[in-house]
Amino acid sequence: MTKVQYKHTEIAVKKKLGQNFLTDRNTIRKIVQSAEIQPGDHVVEIGPGFGALTSAILEVCPSFTAVEKDRKLAAFIREEYPSVNLVESDILEVDFAKLAEEGPVKVMGNIPYSITSPILFKLLENRSHIISETLMMQHEVALRLAANPGTKEYGILAVQLQTFCDVRYLFKVGKKVFRPRPEVDSAVVRIVPKKTPLDDCETEFRRFVRLAFQQRRKTLQNNLKQHYDISQLSASELQRRAESFTITEFEMLFSRIRPLQ
Structure with a gap:
């Protein structure tokens, strides 16, 4: 000791x-x-x-x-x-x-x-x-x-x-x-x-980030599709990995997805 x-x-x-x-x-x-x-x-x-x-x-x-x-x-x-x-x-x-x-x-x-x-x-x-x-x-x-x-x-x-x-x-x-x-x-x-405008939805944003990175080698589409309506995201966005998005881009992504019921 x-x-x-x-x-x-x-x-x-x-x-x-x-x-x-x-x-x-x-x-x-x-x-x-x-x-x-x-x-x-x-x-x-x-x-x-x-x-x-x-x-x-x-x-x-x-x-x-x-x-x-x-x-x-x-x-x-x-x-x-x-x-x-x-x-x-x-x-x-x-x-x-x-x-x-x-x-x-x-x-x-x-x-x-x-x-x-x-x-x-x-x-x-x-x-x-x-x-x-x-x-x-x-x-x-x-x-x-x-x-x-x-x-x-x-x-x-x-x-x-x-x-x-x-x-x-x-x-x-x-x-x-x-x-x-x-x-x-x-x-x-x-x-x-x-x-930041996200102060009022911090908990949900942090969950979104965790899910986006849940499997680093997978695309955003594969990580999010079971949890969110991602229809408003472009095909090119969905084929990128989470590690490629800037903080500003994450904020924009979050504004365009909706949790699945």
Whole structure:
């Protein structure tokens, strides 16, 4: 069992929580700069760990909220950084409306590899309470998130997130700057929610995207014909694969199909 000690606190690293602690000051500084936080902003940090990013955020924002699930780490943050409003909870169960009672929040954090997608969709569903997200995640996931059409990384995650948010891949972070060292590299991504006409039908649009990509090697026609009336789509559109459509094209396709009863 791997253990990590910082000052007076030692914890057994929980692989299921994806615990890898960032140690490089230059990387920490770049993340904070990328988040464009200002004094008085309402910041929410996901998984502060031993406070590497926490201390850098405090240099800009004298008080903010951090959400930590691990009991020992939560106790450490309370003692070491008393000005931080520590919420001891799973980020997937947090009420973002409550976190944003005083105003929309800027989310930051080194998010666990094991639950990256659930966190991203939790944030997507709560985007009305969020100004921006500056997140470090597994490099492969970051590439998928910011992928362009026609690439192997482009898929459900890219289309669902990029439809409702502006997504930018910022920079790569090597595995050597973590304790314990993970098996893969990381990257920092910036996500900014945006208004779209699809806000009112998000659930059905996301289902449409999942079905369009359900078998990547098949055409749009083969993936959709059992679920939608696709008579308004052209023959050329129906013979293309989902990975070839841009975000704008997906929006146009969705406006011209109807679920089968």
